[in-house]
Amino acid sequence: MTDIIKFSKPQQELLTQKLQHYFARELNYDLGGFDAQFLLDFFAEEIGCHFYNQGLLDAQAVLSKKIDDIQDAIEQLEKFPKPNR
Numbered sequence: 001m002t003d004i005i006k007f008s009k010p011q012q013e014l015l016t017q018k019l020q021h022y023f024a025r026e027l028n029y030d031l032g033g034f035d036a037q038f039l040l041d042f043f044a045e046e047i048g049c050h051f052y053n054q055g056l057l058d059a060q061a062v063l064s065k066k067i068d069d070i071q072d073a074i075e076q077l078e079k080f081p082k083p084n085r
Helices: 009-027 033-076
Strands: none
Touching (some): 009 033
16 A cells, blocks of 8 residues: 555546635635646645544544444343243
8 A cells, every 4th residue: 555645637637626726715826737736746645644544543433433332232132031930
């Protein structure tokens, strides 16, 4: 597995457009396509792993909760002997 997040060509185009729109709207700066691609590459290489790792932690938390729910459901199925009379 590579440490750098890779995007498909359509994803790259969408993300660079989003960067360009953000820069234009929020910073009043015309970010060219070439610069937007370099910025996207920087994010993917330098900080992408942090987003990826947080996604893994979020998935692990969901899985852990589901396992707890299953364990609770199994405990509810437990049967006990009738008391002696």
